[in-house]
Amino acid sequence: MKRCALILLAVSWLGAYAQQTRDLSGYDQPYRPQFHFSPRQHWTNDPNGVVYFQGEYHLFYQYNPFGDVWGHMSWGHAVSRDLLHWEELPVALREEDGIMIFTGSTVVDERNTSGFCLDAQPCLVAVYTGHTPEAGGRPALQTQNLAYSNDRGRTWTKYRENPVLNLKLSDFRDPDVFWSKAMRQWVMAVALPNDHKVLFYGSGDLKEWEKLSEFGPAGATGGQWECPTLVELPVDGTQRTRWVLKVGLNPGGLQGGSGEQYFIGTFDGTRFVNDNPSSTMLWTDYGKDCYCALEFNGIPRGEDAVMIGWMNNWQYADKLPTSPWRGQMTVPRSLGLQTFPEGIRLIQQPVTTLARLRDRHVEWRGTNVAALNQVLKGFNERSFELRTTVAGGVTFGWKLFATDGVYTEAGYDASRGELFVDRTHSGVTGFSPDFPARTMAPLASGNAPVSLTILADRSTIEVFAQGGRLAMTNLVYPPAGARAIEFYARGNQPSPIAVDLWDLRSGWAPLQ
Numbered sequence: 001m002k003r004c005a006l007i008l009l010a011v012s013w014l015g016a017y018a019q020q021t022r023d024l025s026g027y028d029q030p031y032r033p034q035f036h037f038s039p040r041q042h043w044t045n046d047p048n049g050v051v052y053f054q055g056e057y058h059l060f061y062q063y064n065p066f067g068d069v070w071g072h073m074s075w076g077h078a079v080s081r082d083l084l085h086w087e088e089l090p091v092a093l094r095e096e097d098g099i100m101i102f103t104g105s106t107v108v109d110e111r112n113t114s115g116f117c118l119d120a121q122p123c124l125v126a127v128y129t130g131h132t133p134e135a136g137g138r139p140a141l142q143t144q145n146l147a148y149s150n151d152r153g154r155t156w157t158k159y160r161e162n163p164v165l166n167l168k169l170s171d172f173r174d175p176d177v178f179w180s181k182a183m184r185q186w187v188m189a190v191a192l193p194n195d196h197k198v199l200f201y202g203s204g205d206l207k208e209w210e211k212l213s214e215f216g217p218a219g220a221t222g223g224q225w226e227c228p229t230l231v232e233l234p235v236d237g238t239q240r241t242r243w244v245l246k247v248g249l250n251p252g253g254l255q256g257g258s259g260e261q262y263f264i265g266t267f268d269g270t271r272f273v274n275d276n277p278s279s280t281m282l283w284t285d286y287g288k289d290c291y292c293a294l295e296f297n298g299i300p301r302g303e304d305a306v307m308i309g310w311m312n313n314w315q316y317a318d319k320l321p322t323s324p325w326r327g328q329m330t331v332p333r334s335l336g337l338q339t340f341p342e343g344i345r346l347i348q349q350p351v352t353t354l355a356r357l358r359d360r361h362v363e364w365r366g367t368n369v370a371a372l373n374q375v376l377k378g379f380n381e382r383s384f385e386l387r388t389t390v391a392g393g394v395t396f397g398w399k400l401f402a403t404d405g406v407y408t409e410a411g412y413d414a415s416r417g418e419l420f421v422d423r424t425h426s427g428v429t430g431f432s433p434d435f436p437a438r439t440m441a442p443l444a445s446g447n448a449p450v451s452l453t454i455l456a457d458r459s460t461i462e463v464f465a466q467g468g469r470l471a472m473t474n475l476v477y478p479p480a481g482a483r484a485i486e487f488y489a490r491g492n493q494p495s496p497i498a499v500d501l502w503d504l505r506s507g508w509a510p511l512q
Ligand code: FRU
Pocket: 045, 046, 062, 073, 102, 103, 129, 173, 174, 226, 227, 292
Protein backbone atom coordinates (compact mmCIF):
# COMPACT_ATOMS: atom_id res chain seq x y z
CA MET A 1 0.00 0.00 0.00
CA LYS A 2 2.72 2.36 1.16
CA ARG A 3 4.86 1.41 -1.83
CA CYS A 4 1.95 2.11 -4.17
CA ALA A 5 1.48 5.58 -2.69
CA LEU A 6 5.18 6.26 -3.06
CA ILE A 7 5.16 5.22 -6.70
CA LEU A 8 2.11 7.37 -7.34
CA LEU A 9 3.81 10.31 -5.67
CA ALA A 10 6.96 9.81 -7.76
CA VAL A 11 4.93 9.52 -10.97
CA SER A 12 2.95 12.69 -10.30
CA TRP A 13 6.13 14.55 -9.29
CA LEU A 14 7.83 13.47 -12.50
CA GLY A 15 4.77 14.57 -14.48
CA ALA A 16 4.78 18.01 -12.88
CA TYR A 17 8.54 18.26 -13.43
CA ALA A 18 8.18 17.34 -17.10
CA GLN A 19 5.55 20.04 -17.51
CA GLN A 20 7.80 22.67 -16.01
CA THR A 21 10.92 21.77 -17.95
CA ARG A 22 10.91 21.78 -21.71
CA ASP A 23 12.14 18.88 -23.73
CA LEU A 24 15.33 20.30 -25.15
CA SER A 25 16.65 17.30 -27.00
CA GLY A 26 16.77 17.62 -30.76
CA TYR A 27 18.24 21.13 -30.89
CA ASP A 28 21.96 20.38 -30.91
CA GLN A 29 23.04 19.43 -34.44
CA PRO A 30 26.32 21.01 -35.68
CA TYR A 31 24.56 23.76 -37.69
CA ARG A 32 21.68 24.29 -35.25
CA PRO A 33 21.60 27.91 -34.07
CA GLN A 34 21.48 28.12 -30.30
CA PHE A 35 19.94 31.55 -29.74
CA HIS A 36 17.97 31.87 -32.95
CA PHE A 37 14.66 30.08 -33.38
CA SER A 38 14.38 27.10 -35.70
CA PRO A 39 11.76 24.35 -35.58
CA ARG A 40 12.87 21.01 -34.17
CA GLN A 41 12.17 19.41 -37.53
CA HIS A 42 10.84 20.19 -41.01
CA TRP A 43 10.66 23.27 -43.16
CA THR A 44 10.00 26.88 -42.18
CA ASN A 45 9.94 30.14 -44.09
CA ASP A 46 8.47 33.54 -43.12
CA PRO A 47 7.66 34.48 -39.54
CA ASN A 48 3.89 35.01 -39.26
CA GLY A 49 1.51 36.68 -36.83
CA VAL A 50 4.15 37.66 -34.30
CA VAL A 51 2.40 39.12 -31.27
CA TYR A 52 2.99 39.79 -27.58
CA PHE A 53 0.04 38.77 -25.43
CA GLN A 54 -0.31 38.27 -21.69
CA GLY A 55 3.39 37.83 -20.95
CA GLU A 56 4.25 35.69 -23.98
CA TYR A 57 5.76 36.44 -27.35
CA HIS A 58 4.13 34.28 -29.99
CA LEU A 59 6.08 33.34 -33.08
CA PHE A 60 4.03 31.70 -35.81
CA TYR A 61 5.85 30.71 -38.96
CA GLN A 62 5.28 29.26 -42.40
CA TYR A 63 5.67 25.55 -41.73
CA ASN A 64 5.46 22.27 -43.58
CA PRO A 65 4.40 19.71 -40.94
CA PHE A 66 5.34 16.85 -43.28
CA GLY A 67 8.78 17.58 -44.66
CA ASP A 68 11.87 19.72 -45.07
CA VAL A 69 10.94 21.45 -48.31
CA TRP A 70 8.18 23.99 -48.96
CA GLY A 71 4.67 22.51 -49.07
CA HIS A 72 1.41 22.00 -47.11
CA MET A 73 1.90 25.47 -45.70
CA SER A 74 0.55 25.82 -42.19
CA TRP A 75 1.35 28.06 -39.23
CA GLY A 76 3.85 26.49 -36.87
CA HIS A 77 3.90 28.01 -33.41
CA ALA A 78 6.41 28.77 -30.66
CA VAL A 79 6.21 30.93 -27.52
CA SER A 80 8.82 32.73 -25.47
CA ARG A 81 8.92 35.01 -22.45
CA ASP A 82 12.13 36.77 -23.50
CA LEU A 83 12.41 36.35 -27.31
CA LEU A 84 15.39 34.01 -26.85
CA HIS A 85 14.13 30.86 -25.14
CA TRP A 86 11.48 29.39 -27.43
CA GLU A 87 9.13 26.54 -26.78
CA GLU A 88 7.55 24.88 -29.79
CA LEU A 89 3.82 24.23 -29.52
CA PRO A 90 1.53 22.18 -31.78
CA VAL A 91 0.82 23.55 -35.25
CA ALA A 92 -1.62 26.46 -34.86
CA LEU A 93 -3.30 26.62 -38.28
CA ARG A 94 -3.25 23.71 -40.67
CA GLU A 95 -3.76 23.45 -44.39
CA GLU A 96 -7.35 22.27 -44.83
CA ASP A 97 -9.69 21.54 -47.75
CA GLY A 98 -6.82 22.16 -50.17
CA ILE A 99 -6.27 25.69 -48.82
CA MET A 100 -2.80 26.47 -47.51
CA ILE A 101 -2.20 28.98 -44.73
CA PHE A 102 0.14 31.62 -46.09
CA THR A 103 1.76 34.57 -44.32
CA GLY A 104 -0.27 36.98 -42.21
CA SER A 105 -0.47 38.68 -38.86
CA THR A 106 -2.12 38.30 -35.47
CA VAL A 107 -3.78 41.07 -33.46
CA VAL A 108 -4.96 41.30 -29.89
CA ASP A 109 -8.67 42.15 -30.05
CA GLU A 110 -8.89 44.03 -26.75
CA ARG A 111 -12.49 45.18 -27.10
CA ASN A 112 -13.97 42.22 -28.93
CA THR A 113 -14.54 44.22 -32.10
CA SER A 114 -14.65 40.90 -34.00
CA GLY A 115 -17.23 39.25 -31.74
CA PHE A 116 -14.86 36.25 -31.48
CA CYS A 117 -13.77 36.89 -27.89
CA LEU A 118 -15.45 35.06 -25.01
CA ASP A 119 -16.40 36.41 -21.57
CA ALA A 120 -15.41 40.01 -22.36
CA GLN A 121 -11.75 38.92 -22.40
CA PRO A 122 -9.33 40.00 -25.12
CA CYS A 123 -8.65 37.28 -27.68
CA LEU A 124 -6.19 36.70 -30.51
CA VAL A 125 -7.31 37.04 -34.12
CA ALA A 126 -5.08 35.86 -36.97
CA VAL A 127 -5.47 37.39 -40.43
CA TYR A 128 -3.81 35.20 -43.05
CA THR A 129 -3.75 34.53 -46.75
CA GLY A 130 -5.57 31.38 -47.83
CA HIS A 131 -3.81 29.96 -50.87
CA THR A 132 -5.65 27.55 -53.16
CA PRO A 133 -3.11 26.19 -55.68
CA GLU A 134 -4.02 26.13 -59.35
CA ALA A 135 -5.57 22.87 -60.46
CA GLY A 136 -7.34 21.50 -63.49
CA GLY A 137 -7.03 24.69 -65.49
CA ARG A 138 -8.37 26.78 -62.57
CA PRO A 139 -5.85 29.48 -61.60
CA ALA A 140 -4.51 29.78 -58.06
CA LEU A 141 -6.56 31.90 -55.66
CA GLN A 142 -5.28 34.02 -52.76
CA THR A 143 -7.75 35.55 -50.30
CA GLN A 144 -7.59 37.05 -46.80
CA ASN A 145 -9.03 35.00 -43.94
CA LEU A 146 -9.51 34.98 -40.16
CA ALA A 147 -8.98 32.54 -37.32
CA TYR A 148 -9.27 33.19 -33.59
CA SER A 149 -8.13 31.81 -30.27
CA ASN A 150 -9.62 32.20 -26.80
CA ASP A 151 -6.96 30.22 -24.97
CA ARG A 152 -3.80 32.31 -25.38
CA GLY A 153 -3.08 30.96 -28.83
CA ARG A 154 -3.14 27.28 -27.89
CA THR A 155 -6.06 26.33 -30.12
CA TRP A 156 -7.50 28.12 -33.13
CA THR A 157 -10.83 28.20 -34.95
CA LYS A 158 -11.05 29.30 -38.57
CA TYR A 159 -13.87 31.80 -39.18
CA ARG A 160 -16.90 30.09 -40.71
CA GLU A 161 -17.42 32.84 -43.26
CA ASN A 162 -13.90 32.99 -44.66
CA PRO A 163 -12.65 34.59 -46.81
CA VAL A 164 -13.13 38.15 -45.59
CA LEU A 165 -11.38 39.72 -48.57
CA ASN A 166 -11.42 38.21 -52.03
CA LEU A 167 -10.35 40.09 -55.16
CA LYS A 168 -10.35 36.81 -57.11
CA LEU A 169 -6.63 37.13 -57.76
CA SER A 170 -3.86 34.54 -57.90
CA ASP A 171 -1.39 36.90 -56.24
CA PHE A 172 -2.81 38.96 -53.38
CA ARG A 173 -1.19 38.14 -50.08
CA ASP A 174 0.55 38.66 -46.75
CA PRO A 175 -1.83 40.91 -44.75
CA ASP A 176 -0.22 42.94 -41.97
CA VAL A 177 -2.92 44.22 -39.60
CA PHE A 178 -2.72 46.69 -36.71
CA TRP A 179 -5.01 49.05 -34.79
CA SER A 180 -4.92 52.63 -36.06
CA LYS A 181 -5.31 55.04 -33.15
CA ALA A 182 -5.84 57.91 -35.60
CA MET A 183 -8.81 56.31 -37.34
CA ARG A 184 -9.95 54.05 -34.49
CA GLN A 185 -10.11 51.09 -36.78
CA TRP A 186 -8.07 48.13 -37.97
CA VAL A 187 -5.73 48.76 -40.88
CA MET A 188 -4.41 46.08 -43.23
CA ALA A 189 -1.39 46.47 -45.51
CA VAL A 190 -1.43 43.70 -48.12
CA ALA A 191 0.68 43.05 -51.23
CA LEU A 192 -0.32 43.00 -54.87
CA PRO A 193 2.98 41.28 -55.74
CA ASN A 194 3.08 41.60 -59.53
CA ASP A 195 1.92 45.23 -59.54
CA HIS A 196 4.57 46.22 -56.95
CA LYS A 197 1.87 47.74 -54.80
CA VAL A 198 0.79 47.67 -51.19
CA LEU A 199 -2.95 48.09 -50.72
CA PHE A 200 -4.39 49.53 -47.50
CA TYR A 201 -7.76 48.45 -46.16
CA GLY A 202 -9.69 49.56 -43.06
CA SER A 203 -12.17 47.67 -40.88
CA GLY A 204 -14.08 48.13 -37.63
CA ASP A 205 -14.53 44.40 -36.95
CA LEU A 206 -11.80 42.60 -38.95
CA LYS A 207 -14.55 41.03 -41.07
CA GLU A 208 -15.70 43.81 -43.39
CA TRP A 209 -12.84 45.54 -45.19
CA GLU A 210 -12.96 48.75 -47.17
CA LYS A 211 -10.15 49.89 -49.44
CA LEU A 212 -8.40 53.02 -48.16
CA SER A 213 -5.51 53.65 -50.54
CA GLU A 214 -2.57 52.12 -52.33
CA PHE A 215 1.17 52.69 -52.44
CA GLY A 216 3.64 51.86 -55.20
CA PRO A 217 5.34 51.09 -57.45
CA ALA A 218 8.32 52.82 -55.85
CA GLY A 219 11.92 52.06 -54.96
CA ALA A 220 13.04 48.63 -56.11
CA THR A 221 10.55 46.80 -58.30
CA GLY A 222 12.33 43.64 -59.32
CA GLY A 223 10.46 40.36 -58.85
CA GLN A 224 7.33 40.28 -56.70
CA TRP A 225 6.50 42.48 -53.72
CA GLU A 226 5.66 40.38 -50.65
CA CYS A 227 5.33 40.62 -46.88
CA PRO A 228 4.60 44.34 -46.38
CA THR A 229 4.59 45.71 -42.85
CA LEU A 230 3.94 49.21 -41.57
CA VAL A 231 5.17 50.52 -38.21
CA GLU A 232 5.38 53.88 -36.46
CA LEU A 233 8.78 54.54 -34.89
CA PRO A 234 10.28 57.35 -32.78
CA VAL A 235 12.85 59.58 -34.50
CA ASP A 236 16.10 60.12 -32.56
CA GLY A 237 14.49 58.72 -29.43
CA THR A 238 12.08 61.67 -29.19
CA GLN A 239 8.28 61.92 -29.25
CA ARG A 240 8.46 62.74 -32.95
CA THR A 241 7.58 59.76 -35.13
CA ARG A 242 7.76 58.59 -38.70
CA TRP A 243 6.22 55.52 -40.35
CA VAL A 244 8.27 52.78 -41.95
CA LEU A 245 6.73 50.69 -44.69
CA LYS A 246 8.89 47.61 -45.27
CA VAL A 247 8.38 45.49 -48.37
CA GLY A 248 10.04 42.23 -49.36
CA LEU A 249 10.92 41.59 -52.98
CA ASN A 250 11.81 38.31 -54.57
CA PRO A 251 13.79 38.13 -56.73
CA GLY A 252 15.26 41.62 -57.09
CA GLY A 253 16.91 41.89 -53.68
CA LEU A 254 20.07 43.98 -53.42
CA GLN A 255 22.36 40.94 -53.10
CA GLY A 256 20.40 38.75 -55.51
CA GLY A 257 17.28 36.73 -54.84
CA SER A 258 15.18 37.79 -51.85
CA GLY A 259 15.74 41.16 -50.20
CA GLU A 260 13.84 43.83 -48.34
CA GLN A 261 13.46 47.56 -48.82
CA TYR A 262 11.76 50.22 -46.72
CA PHE A 263 10.12 53.56 -47.23
CA ILE A 264 9.95 56.32 -44.64
CA GLY A 265 6.98 58.62 -44.50
CA THR A 266 3.72 59.57 -42.87
CA PHE A 267 0.56 57.55 -42.38
CA ASP A 268 -2.63 59.31 -41.33
CA GLY A 269 -4.59 56.12 -40.85
CA THR A 270 -5.58 55.87 -44.48
CA ARG A 271 -2.67 56.78 -46.74
CA PHE A 272 1.10 56.26 -46.65
CA VAL A 273 3.06 59.20 -48.09
CA ASN A 274 6.72 58.61 -48.91
CA ASP A 275 9.08 61.31 -47.59
CA ASN A 276 11.59 60.54 -50.33
CA PRO A 277 11.42 60.58 -54.12
CA SER A 278 10.05 57.27 -55.34
CA SER A 279 13.45 56.50 -56.91
CA THR A 280 15.10 56.34 -53.44
CA MET A 281 16.00 52.78 -52.50
CA LEU A 282 16.58 51.95 -48.84
CA TRP A 283 17.47 48.41 -47.75
CA THR A 284 16.71 46.94 -44.35
CA ASP A 285 19.53 44.40 -44.57
CA TYR A 286 22.60 44.19 -46.79
CA GLY A 287 23.19 40.46 -46.42
CA LYS A 288 21.66 37.70 -48.49
CA ASP A 289 19.63 36.12 -45.73
CA CYS A 290 17.00 38.30 -44.13
CA TYR A 291 13.54 38.11 -45.63
CA CYS A 292 9.89 38.73 -44.76
CA ALA A 293 10.67 40.36 -41.44
CA LEU A 294 7.67 41.30 -39.34
CA GLU A 295 7.08 43.47 -36.25
CA PHE A 296 5.44 42.17 -33.13
CA ASN A 297 1.95 43.48 -32.50
CA GLY A 298 0.91 44.16 -28.90
CA ILE A 299 4.32 45.29 -27.60
CA PRO A 300 3.67 47.18 -24.33
CA ARG A 301 3.58 50.98 -24.63
CA GLY A 302 6.99 52.57 -24.13
CA GLU A 303 8.93 49.52 -25.31
CA ASP A 304 10.81 49.41 -28.61
CA ALA A 305 9.20 47.85 -31.66
CA VAL A 306 10.73 44.42 -32.33
CA MET A 307 11.19 42.81 -35.72
CA ILE A 308 12.13 39.24 -36.61
CA GLY A 309 12.88 37.89 -40.09
CA TRP A 310 13.40 34.61 -41.92
CA MET A 311 17.14 34.09 -42.21
CA ASN A 312 17.18 32.78 -45.74
CA ASN A 313 16.92 33.46 -49.44
CA TRP A 314 14.59 31.78 -51.92
CA GLN A 315 17.59 31.28 -54.25
CA TYR A 316 18.72 28.27 -52.21
CA ALA A 317 16.26 27.93 -49.30
CA ASP A 318 15.38 24.31 -50.14
CA LYS A 319 19.04 23.29 -50.47
CA LEU A 320 20.42 24.33 -47.08
CA PRO A 321 22.53 21.45 -45.73
CA THR A 322 20.65 21.16 -42.41
CA SER A 323 18.70 18.26 -41.03
CA PRO A 324 16.14 17.40 -39.66
CA TRP A 325 15.01 21.03 -40.00
CA ARG A 326 15.38 23.64 -42.71
CA GLY A 327 14.97 27.36 -42.05
CA GLN A 328 15.49 29.63 -39.07
CA MET A 329 14.76 33.15 -37.84
CA THR A 330 17.01 36.17 -37.36
CA VAL A 331 17.75 37.48 -33.92
CA PRO A 332 14.82 39.66 -32.78
CA ARG A 333 15.81 43.28 -33.43
CA SER A 334 14.65 46.49 -31.72
CA LEU A 335 13.83 49.23 -34.15
CA GLY A 336 14.25 52.99 -34.17
CA LEU A 337 14.87 55.85 -36.56
CA GLN A 338 17.82 58.21 -36.59
CA THR A 339 18.52 61.40 -38.49
CA PHE A 340 21.68 61.44 -40.64
CA PRO A 341 22.90 64.06 -43.15
CA GLU A 342 21.37 61.91 -45.92
CA GLY A 343 18.00 61.70 -44.12
CA ILE A 344 16.15 59.60 -41.55
CA ARG A 345 17.21 55.95 -41.55
CA LEU A 346 16.16 52.72 -39.85
CA ILE A 347 18.23 51.55 -36.87
CA GLN A 348 18.22 47.87 -35.91
CA GLN A 349 19.86 46.40 -32.84
CA PRO A 350 19.65 42.94 -31.32
CA VAL A 351 17.12 43.05 -28.45
CA THR A 352 18.79 44.02 -25.18
CA THR A 353 17.61 40.79 -23.49
CA LEU A 354 20.31 39.04 -25.51
CA ALA A 355 22.77 40.24 -22.85
CA ARG A 356 21.17 37.72 -20.46
CA LEU A 357 22.74 34.91 -22.46
CA ARG A 358 26.25 36.31 -22.07
CA ASP A 359 28.71 34.02 -20.38
CA ARG A 360 32.50 34.30 -20.44
CA HIS A 361 33.70 37.81 -21.33
CA VAL A 362 36.95 38.66 -23.13
CA GLU A 363 37.70 42.35 -22.94
CA TRP A 364 40.67 43.82 -24.77
CA ARG A 365 41.85 47.36 -25.53
CA GLY A 366 45.07 48.19 -27.40
CA THR A 367 46.83 48.65 -30.72
CA ASN A 368 48.92 45.49 -31.03
CA VAL A 369 47.14 43.11 -33.40
CA ALA A 370 49.45 40.19 -32.62
CA ALA A 371 48.75 40.58 -28.91
CA LEU A 372 45.02 40.65 -29.59
CA ASN A 373 45.19 37.47 -31.68
CA GLN A 374 47.12 35.79 -28.89
CA VAL A 375 44.24 36.54 -26.50
CA LEU A 376 41.66 35.35 -29.03
CA LYS A 377 43.40 31.97 -29.28
CA GLY A 378 41.79 30.95 -26.03
CA PHE A 379 38.29 31.53 -27.35
CA ASN A 380 36.79 28.58 -29.19
CA GLU A 381 33.07 29.10 -29.20
CA ARG A 382 30.48 28.69 -31.93
CA SER A 383 27.76 30.98 -30.52
CA PHE A 384 29.04 34.39 -29.52
CA GLU A 385 28.64 38.14 -29.52
CA LEU A 386 31.57 40.28 -30.64
CA ARG A 387 31.46 44.05 -30.14
CA THR A 388 34.39 45.94 -31.56
CA THR A 389 35.42 49.47 -32.41
CA VAL A 390 38.36 50.27 -34.68
CA ALA A 391 39.83 53.71 -35.35
CA GLY A 392 38.61 55.49 -38.49
CA GLY A 393 40.30 55.10 -41.87
CA VAL A 394 41.60 51.58 -41.17
CA THR A 395 40.85 48.57 -43.33
CA PHE A 396 40.28 45.61 -41.05
CA GLY A 397 38.60 42.26 -40.89
CA TRP A 398 37.56 39.51 -38.55
CA LYS A 399 38.08 35.94 -39.62
CA LEU A 400 35.32 33.98 -37.95
CA PHE A 401 34.62 30.26 -37.71
CA ALA A 402 38.16 29.72 -38.94
CA THR A 403 40.29 26.62 -39.38
CA ASP A 404 42.81 25.65 -42.09
CA GLY A 405 41.77 27.59 -45.18
CA VAL A 406 38.19 27.96 -43.96
CA TYR A 407 36.83 31.23 -42.58
CA THR A 408 34.14 33.84 -42.97
CA GLU A 409 35.39 37.39 -43.07
CA ALA A 410 33.50 40.38 -41.69
CA GLY A 411 35.08 43.79 -41.81
CA TYR A 412 35.53 47.23 -43.23
CA ASP A 413 37.30 48.28 -46.41
CA ALA A 414 38.39 51.88 -45.78
CA SER A 415 39.51 52.54 -49.36
CA ARG A 416 36.06 51.65 -50.69
CA GLY A 417 34.12 52.89 -47.66
CA GLU A 418 32.44 49.51 -47.42
CA LEU A 419 31.23 47.13 -44.77
CA PHE A 420 31.51 43.54 -45.99
CA VAL A 421 30.96 39.91 -45.14
CA ASP A 422 32.68 37.34 -47.33
CA ARG A 423 31.53 33.73 -47.09
CA THR A 424 33.25 32.40 -50.20
CA HIS A 425 35.61 30.32 -47.96
CA SER A 426 33.12 29.67 -45.18
CA GLY A 427 32.89 25.85 -45.46
CA VAL A 428 30.06 24.08 -47.28
CA THR A 429 29.06 26.46 -50.07
CA GLY A 430 28.62 24.23 -53.13
CA PHE A 431 24.93 23.40 -52.75
CA SER A 432 24.00 26.45 -54.85
CA PRO A 433 25.97 28.73 -57.20
CA ASP A 434 24.20 31.65 -55.51
CA PHE A 435 25.52 30.81 -52.05
CA PRO A 436 29.24 31.76 -52.14
CA ALA A 437 29.14 35.54 -51.90
CA ARG A 438 30.71 38.71 -50.63
CA THR A 439 28.00 41.10 -49.44
CA MET A 440 28.78 44.81 -49.19
CA ALA A 441 27.18 47.96 -47.81
CA PRO A 442 28.28 51.58 -48.17
CA LEU A 443 29.76 52.89 -44.94
CA ALA A 444 31.70 56.11 -45.34
CA SER A 445 33.05 56.61 -41.85
CA GLY A 446 35.52 59.38 -42.70
CA ASN A 447 37.71 59.61 -39.63
CA ALA A 448 35.02 58.30 -37.31
CA PRO A 449 35.70 54.92 -35.68
CA VAL A 450 33.89 51.90 -37.12
CA SER A 451 31.95 49.87 -34.61
CA LEU A 452 30.50 46.46 -35.28
CA THR A 453 28.31 44.10 -33.30
CA ILE A 454 28.67 40.62 -34.73
CA LEU A 455 26.38 37.80 -33.66
CA ALA A 456 27.65 34.38 -34.68
CA ASP A 457 25.61 31.28 -34.01
CA ARG A 458 26.97 28.06 -35.54
CA SER A 459 25.57 28.70 -39.02
CA THR A 460 24.63 32.37 -38.91
CA ILE A 461 26.48 35.67 -38.94
CA GLU A 462 24.62 38.93 -38.34
CA VAL A 463 26.56 42.17 -38.42
CA PHE A 464 25.20 45.46 -37.08
CA ALA A 465 27.39 48.43 -37.94
CA GLN A 466 27.56 51.94 -36.46
CA GLY A 467 25.01 51.32 -33.73
CA GLY A 468 22.56 49.55 -36.03
CA ARG A 469 22.66 51.92 -39.01
CA LEU A 470 23.50 48.93 -41.23
CA ALA A 471 22.56 45.28 -40.80
CA MET A 472 24.05 42.40 -42.77
CA THR A 473 22.74 38.86 -42.29
CA ASN A 474 24.34 35.80 -43.85
CA LEU A 475 24.19 32.04 -43.36
CA VAL A 476 27.39 29.97 -43.25
CA TYR A 477 28.11 26.25 -42.93
CA PRO A 478 31.59 25.84 -41.43
CA PRO A 479 32.97 22.51 -40.24
CA ALA A 480 32.27 21.90 -36.54
CA GLY A 481 35.99 22.34 -35.78
CA ALA A 482 36.12 25.85 -37.31
CA ARG A 483 36.19 27.83 -34.09
CA ALA A 484 39.09 30.26 -34.35
CA ILE A 485 38.68 34.05 -34.41
CA GLU A 486 41.40 36.24 -35.84
CA PHE A 487 41.72 39.94 -36.44
CA TYR A 488 43.75 41.78 -39.07
CA ALA A 489 44.28 45.44 -39.87
CA ARG A 490 46.01 46.93 -42.92
CA GLY A 491 48.31 49.92 -42.77
CA ASN A 492 51.35 50.81 -40.69
CA GLN A 493 49.86 53.07 -38.06
CA PRO A 494 49.00 51.31 -34.83
CA SER A 495 45.31 52.07 -34.40
CA PRO A 496 43.20 51.75 -31.27
CA ILE A 497 41.06 48.62 -31.20
CA ALA A 498 38.41 47.83 -28.59
CA VAL A 499 37.05 44.31 -28.28
CA ASP A 500 34.34 42.80 -26.12
CA LEU A 501 33.58 39.19 -26.78
CA TRP A 502 31.13 36.96 -24.97
CA ASP A 503 30.20 33.40 -25.58
CA LEU A 504 26.43 33.14 -25.46
CA ARG A 505 24.56 30.43 -23.60
CA SER A 506 22.08 28.39 -25.53
CA GLY A 507 18.50 29.62 -25.70
CA TRP A 508 17.43 25.99 -25.82
CA ALA A 509 18.53 25.67 -22.21
CA PRO A 510 15.86 26.39 -19.59
CA LEU A 511 15.30 30.06 -18.74
CA GLN A 512 17.47 31.04 -15.73
C1 FRU B 1 7.38 34.93 -48.91
C2 FRU B 1 6.16 34.13 -49.31
C3 FRU B 1 4.91 34.88 -49.00
C4 FRU B 1 3.89 33.78 -48.89
C5 FRU B 1 4.68 32.68 -48.25
C6 FRU B 1 4.28 31.30 -48.70
O1 FRU B 1 8.49 34.18 -48.55
O2 FRU B 1 6.24 33.80 -50.69
O3 FRU B 1 4.59 35.87 -49.93
O4 FRU B 1 2.78 34.15 -48.11
O5 FRU B 1 6.04 32.91 -48.58
O6 FRU B 1 4.96 30.33 -47.97
